[in-house]
Amino acid sequence: xxxxxxxxxxxxxRQIINAVSFDVQPGAIVGLIGPxxxxxxxxxxxxxxxxxxxxxxxxxxxxxxxxxxxxxxxxGALIEHPALYPFLTGYQxxxxxxxxxxxxxxxVTQLEMTPYINRKAKGYSLGMKQKLGIALALLNxxxxxxxxxxxxxxxxxxxxLVRQIIQQYAQQGTAFLVASHILSELEKVVxxxxxxxNGQVRLNQPIATFNQVTAQRYRLQTTDMVxxxxxxxxxxxxxxxxxxxxxxxxxxxxxxxxxxxxQQIQFKALIPEQVSFxxxxxxxxxxxxxxxxxx
Amino acid sequence: xxxxxxxxxxxLLHQKLTWFAPGIIVGLMLLMPLTFNDPNWLVMANFGxxxxxxxVLIIVGATFFSMEFQHNTSLTLLYKAPNRRTIYLAKxxxxxxxxxxxxxFALGLTILFNTLAIGGHANWLIPYQYHQxxxxxxxMTATIDLEMSLILIGCLFLLTCLxxxxxxxxxxxxxxxxxxxxxxxxxxxxxxQFGSWLRWNPFNMLNLTFQYANYPVYHKLTQLxxxxxxxxxxxxxxxxLWLGNWRFNRRHF
Amino acid sequence: xxxxxxxxxxxxxxxxxxxxxxxxxxLLGLMLIMALSAPVTQSAVVMGFGTPQWLLMIIVIIGANxxxxxxxxxxxxxxxxxxxxxxxxxxxxLLILSLYTGVLVLLSLLFTGLLKIVFAPxxxxxDGQLFSHLLVGMAGTFLVAILxxxxxxxxxxxxxxxxxxxxxxxxxxxxGQGIASLTIDANPxxxxxxxxxxxxMLNLMAQLxxxxxxxxxxxxxxxxLVGAIGYSGFFLAIGYWRFKHKRV
Numbered sequence: 195x196x197x198x199x200x201x202x203x204x205x206x207x208r209q210i211i212n213a214v215s216f217d218v219q220p221g222a223i224v225g226l227i228g229p230x231x232x233x234x235x236x237x238x239x240x241x242x243x244x245x246x247x248x249x250x251x252x253x254x255x256x257x258x259x260x261x262x263x264x265x266x267x268x269x270g271a272l273i274e275h276p277a278l279y280p281f282l283t284g285y286q287x288x289x290x291x292x293x294x295x296x297x298x299x300x301x302v303t304q305l306e307m308t309p310y311i312n313r314k315a316k317g318y319s320l321g322m323k324q325k326l327g328i329a330l331a332l333l334n335x336x337x338x339x340x341x342x343x344x345x346x347x348x349x350x351x352x353x354x355l356v357r358q359i360i361q362q363y364a365q366q367g368t369a370f371l372v373a374s375h376i377l378s379e380l381e382k383v384v385x386x387x388x389x390x391x392n393g394q395v396r397l398n399q400p401i402a403t404f405n406q407v408t409a410q411r412y413r414l415q416t417t418d419m420v421x422x423x424x425x426x427x428x429x430x431x432x433x434x435x436x437x438x439x440x441x442x443x444x445x446x447x448x449x450x451x452x453x454x455x456x457q458q459i460q461f462k463a464l465i466p467e468q469v470s471f472x473x474x475x476x477x478x479x480x481x482x483x484x485x486x487x488x489x
Numbered sequence: 490x491x492x493x494x495x496x497x498x499x500x501l502l503h504q505k506l507t508w509f510a511p512g513i514i515v516g517l518m519l520l521m522p523l524t525f526n527d528p529n530w531l532v533m534a535n536f537g538x539x540x541x542x543x544x545v546l547i548i549v550g551a552t553f554f555s556m557e558f559q560h561n562t563s564l565t566l567l568y569k570a571p572n573r574r575t576i577y578l579a580k581x582x583x584x585x586x587x588x589x590x591x592x593x594f595a596l597g598l599t600i601l602f603n604t605l606a607i608g609g610h611a612n613w614l615i616p617y618q619y620h621q622x623x624x625x626x627x628x629m630t631a632t633i634d635l636e637m638s639l640i641l642i643g644c645l646f647l648l649t650c651l652x653x654x655x656x657x658x659x660x661x662x663x664x665x666x667x668x669x670x671x672x673x674x675x676x677x678x679x680x681x682q683f684g685s686w687l688r689w690n691p692f693n694m695l696n697l698t699f700q701y702a703n704y705p706v707y708h709k710l711t712q713l714x715x716x717x718x719x720x721x722x723x724x725x726x727x728x729x730l731w732l733g734n735w736r737f738n739r740r741h742f
Numbered sequence: 743x744x745x746x747x748x749x750x751x752x753x754x755x756x757x758x759x760x761x762x763x764x765x766x767x768x769l770l771g772l773m774l775i776m777a778l779s780a781p782v783t784q785s786a787v788v789m790g791f792g793t794p795q796w797l798l799m800i801i802v803i804i805g806a807n808x809x810x811x812x813x814x815x816x817x818x819x820x821x822x823x824x825x826x827x828x829x830x831x832x833x834x835x836l837l838i839l840s841l842y843t844g845v846l847v848l849l850s851l852l853f854t855g856l857l858k859i860v861f862a863p864x865x866x867x868x869d870g871q872l873f874s875h876l877l878v879g880m881a882g883t884f885l886v887a888i889l890x891x892x893x894x895x896x897x898x899x900x901x902x903x904x905x906x907x908x909x910x911x912x913x914x915x916x917x918g919q920g921i922a923s924l925t926i927d928a929n930p931x932x933x934x935x936x937x938x939x940x941x942x943m944l945n946l947m948a949q950l951x952x953x954x955x956x957x958x959x960x961x962x963x964x965x966x967l968v969g970a971i972g973y974s975g976f977f978l979a980i981g982y983w984r985f986k987h988k989r990v
Contacts, residue, residue: 242823244990261986263826277817281759290754291824330820506906513913523924548909555905655904656761656803663912664799675779 195220195369196241196338201249203236203393210236211247211393218338218369218386223360225384225401226373227475233393234373238273238340241371242266253338270336272344276327280316284326287315293334301329304359306352320347328356332363339363341372345379357383381471391479404474412447413439415463416454425453439463493570493579501583506552510545511594517541518598522608532603532611533618533626534702538595539634540666543641545591547662550584550642554649555658577734581646588638592631599627618704630702633719637697640722641666643729644691650736669695674710688712694722748825748834756838761807765800769846770853772796782862788875791857793850794883794947795915800846801887802911805839805894806904813902819990832982836895843887851880875951882947885967889943889974890915896981899988918944923958937961940977943970 196218203211211233218224226234239245243258243266251258256265278287284307285298292298302311305325310318315326324347331339341360345353360370360383374380387404389397397404413436416422422440426433431450434441442450444466454461469477501507518536525531557563570576603611613624621629644665648658673692677684693711697718700707704715711718756762773791780786812818825831854876858865867873893914897907922941926933936942937960946966949955959966 239819239990242819244819244822261827263823266823266826269823271820271823273819275816277815277820279755279758279811279815279817282755286754286758290751291820506903517917520921520924523928544909544913548905551905551909552903656807656908659905659908660799660803660912663909663916667916679779 199250223370224386228390232390268337270331271340272327272331278315284311411467417460497583514541528609528611539698634698639726643726646733647729748830752834798915806907809898879951882950892977899984
């Protein structure tokens with residue numbers, strides 16, 4: 195659907211984006227993650243042909259450049275904050291760009307905006323404006339939707355609603371590129387993860403692979419905790435007390451099992467310590483930073 | 490108040506417009522010698538900078554309040570200040586400070602242009618008007634003009650606080666500057682029977698600077714003495730500023 | 743997104759704003775005030791009761807706002823990515839504004855006729871070619887308004903701040919012709935060059951009904967016409983060039 199190839203962007207003699215390449219397939223929901231200033235918004239603006247760049251951007255095999263937006267016919271976007279005409283009602287802001295009245299109505303209903311859709315946008319709260327911005331991006335059955343912090347200002351119900359809508363559209367073949375700092379939300383919805391830092395892609399993986407991180411530590415509980423501790427101390431296997439459990443490193447896992455088996459000690463529980471999505475991202479970002487400094 | 494003042498000065502000085510706008514004054518001052526041949530009058534009237542300074546004040550001043558609404562900084566401004574009057578006063582003081590700077594700038598240019606004999610060369614020390622030498626006349630005119638511009642600043646602040654639309658504020662103010670005097674003379678001319686109180690209309694006060702530089706001609710028009718114009722200007726300025734402040738205090742953000 | 747879509751979108755935005763209708767009402771209101779404030783003479787009718795001046799000021803405000811609002815509300819980004827070519831946006835806005843100008847001119851022409859009938863029935867349309875002078879004056883105003891629009895759009899690309907563009911535009915309207923006359927007469931040796939300056943083209947609307955202006959402009963009607971159209975093209979080109987390279 196979307197193909198970015200070797201994108202370089204320079205702004206005032208500074209390289210903002212460096213050799214970025216990635217794909218977004220139809221039906222995929224790609225999460226674009228990175229610290230502030232990493233280049234997420236710049237990449238999104240580039241896809242929309244708003245910034246001069248070198249490299250290639252193609253959408254459905256049609257090239258997109260700063261001077262040619264023919265390839266953006268079936269793209270919808272919400273970048274930074276919603277851009278609305280305050281003197282138009284929510285409905286009119288949508289009517290301005292819609293090609294199909296029925297589609298407009300369906301989106302308004304889906305996003306539960308009907309109660310205020312005929313009020314002028316200047317009177318909207320942050321959440322209402324955000325929903326309207328998302329609605330604008332979803333108009334006319336887009337094949338690619340770019341969302342920059344879509345959950346900004348949304349209440350819990352609206353957040354769940356938007357998440358469901360994204361998944362629904364994706365199931366129908368729409369590709370999504372979503373940038374967000376709310377990792378817990380992103381985790382629930384993305385199919386692929388791209389991490390950007392300092393204008394470069396640091397990681398690009400399906401979420402399943404991303405989450406398959408081998409646990410680094412294990413928590414265990416046995417039928418004889420006192421003897422188990424004594425065994426570990428004898429064998430000089432490091433461990434920590436952990437709220438009624440013993441916490442050991444992954445490397446010692448098999449040895450501990452063998453030792454306990456030999457002493458007829460049974461395991462009551464053996465739990466791998468899961469790193470959360472958030473922790474994993476932070477870990478990766480710091481790892482890559484570390485690599486850079488080392489080099 | 491100190492904090493509010495330094496914040497407003499900071500904002501003013503960091504706007505590009507503040508530094509480019511005086512360029513308009515230079516350009517327009519240079520055109521005046523093409524209209525008027527009398528170097529003494531040119532110098533005393535600071536090369537007609539009065540109107541051009543007013544235009545710059547309008548353009549810069551109109552954004553002074555409206556930028557807070559536009560960029561949603563109004564809430565921060567309000568909660569960080571001890572009260573709304575402090576903000577209003579601070580903005581007034583800063584804009585007036587800018588006004589003084591513009592007048593000094595025009596005065597400096599007048600001296601430069603005269604030295605370079607642009608529009609002729611006038612002698613600073615010859616007695617000219619009001620039994621004073623030209624230099625004193627020039628400085629006095631600039632001072633009087635400074636006072637006269639208070640009425641416009643007051644009007645500008647009032648309009649900005651009344652109306653949310655920047656475009657209307659700027660347009661109305663510019664029309665007042667260019668046509669206010671003509672409107673007043675038209676009113677006085679068409680309705681001489683009401684002259685005794687019509688001459689006190691606010692548009693008439695805009696004639697103050699030109700009347701000071703050319704009393705015989707303008708006095709016939711305004712039907713007021715310099716002193717009366719001065720008082721009238723001050724009175725209206727205070728009224729407009731007070732009304733603007735009243736509106737600003739009641740405004741919902 | 744083709745030109746037709748751009749036009750219909752710009753028209754949609756334009757008609758949903760209160761400004762344009764207000765502008766029309768203000769124009770007619772000011773014309774009425776002019777008719778009421780002094781006895782109606784032949785020249786008042788020919789000048790459409792001050793139409794040129796009022797109309798140009800209204801065009802400055804409406805035009806500047808119509809363009810700068812996209813920057814103000816950051817809707818410029820949506821506009822740019824949803825349109826295949828930037829020129830369709832620029833041209834669509836200019837066309838809508840030109841049509842609006844045409845409507846204003848037409849309505850002020852009709853209203854002038856009405857005011858003349860009501861306030862000066864004794865004047866005949868044949869007297870001193872009253873009607874034809876009024877008509878050419880309005881045509882001149884229309885052309886000067888188009889020139890002004892191209893200048894305003896160019897300025898709006900340079901300084902996307904309402905107050906600045908409107909301020910400069912109004913200064914241009916109120917002092918432009920005066921500055922042109924001053925500079926042309928200042929130096930007789932440079933007159934041949936200076937008479938072709940863009941500010942002088944603003945005099946088209948005054949000269950068409952009254953050829954005595956030729957001694958100030960030093961240009962014939964045809965020359966002024968060519969100049970106005972030429973400069974409109976020039977400002978359109980540099981305005982679009984600036985818009986094309988605009989960073990959002």
